[in-house]
Amino acid sequence: MEINQDRLWNRLHELGKIGVDPQGGNTRWTYTDVDMQARDWLIDQMHQAGLQVQEDAIGNVIGIYNPADSSEAPVISGSHFDTVRCGGQFDGCLGLLASLEAAETLKENNVSLKRPLYVIGFRDEEGNRFSSGMLGSKVITGKAEDADFSAVDEAGITIGEAMKQRGYHPDLYRQSRIDPIYASVELHIEQGKVLEQADCPVGIVEGIPYLRFYEITLTGCSGHAGATPMNDRQDPVLAMTRWIQKITELASARPYTVATVGNIKTVPGSTNVICDHVTFSLDIRSLEEQNIDDCLQAMGKLEAELKAQGIQVSCQLRHILYGVECDEKLKSQLEQILQTRKIPYQRLMSGAGHDSQNFKDVCPCAMIFVRSENGYSHRKEEFSSKADCAAGAQTLLDLLYQLTNEE
Structure with a gap:
């Protein structure tokens, strides 16, 4: 199976049009109007891809591909779609849309899975508005606490109040935990220069520090x-x-x-x-x-x-x-995939924090990095080439296919 790199690239640029600020970057802070526009767009894209779509109590967007109606523990893949102030269009969004592309490719090929695939758009990863961060993945993994919903923005609005203003139900956040989870895989841009210096489009993440x-x-x-x-x-x-x-x-x-x-x-x-x-x-x-x-x-x-x-x-x-070391079995599977595909790769540490670290002690997790031009991230010049994005998404698809068909 081959991903549709044009569709992935077009979606990246479509999402990148939402929340463009005067400086030319993207500013989508959680539970703002532009963030909700991005959420509406994402839900529409998931429906177009043929996924079952739902939101949990705090607004995590979940697209489910489960053609066999399996009750097995799901494989989770996704990332965030909020941004820093005047950020780029690849951070978080590439990983989320690559997961969506993988699920859509599986559906187009009528692949019947032994366990469900959940594509999740996590809310409030960056945490800029409320000085918080990674709350969506905390809720999914059962690591959120009541105090997390008391963080306030500059206007004195708590994140819990902001959720309620958008029709969510933060008081019910515990009901949004997904348990058990078979495995978690997140694709993300590297945000550094290691892959560029090694001339590798894709990286296998050793762990999050x-x-x-x-x-x-x-x-x-x-x-x-x-x-x-x-x-x-x-x-x-x-x-x-x-x-x-x-x-x-x-x-x-x-x-x-x-x-x-x-x-x-x-x-x-x-x-x-x-x-x-x-x-x-x-x-x-x-x-x-x-x-x-x-x-x-x-x-x-x-x-x-x-x-x-x-x-x-x-x-x-x-x-x-707290950091997390990525699962050795999953890293070995990634190596085999990349070697088979003849995609040059490097193993490296993640310098930044990611939603994946909340899956520590919950399930095996893996991360795939895609080369960042000049190492730029958290700025409007952030860029990864179409070919590199496709290489990362193809690697993700191959791993998700394996994991969703394991006993």
């Missing part, structure tokens, strides 16, 4: 920039440069581990005053959680040196996301 977000504060002693000799300073900014350099070296020495400082605030922040203290963010991720612990533990020697020099170090954990 554990993520910890810390707020680091180094406190020294403020003073006059001109009157304080260099040998009599407790300057937290200088200490910060050493701290960042060290954590960078430690992360670089460990596989599938990255550390990023993205926000720095100096106090008092004047040009002619030595800082009293500096606060900065640390985003540290690894496929192995132990690597994160090892990096932070290894920082102890430097922090002891800084303390002896009059610099106090505070490290506060602000946020944590």
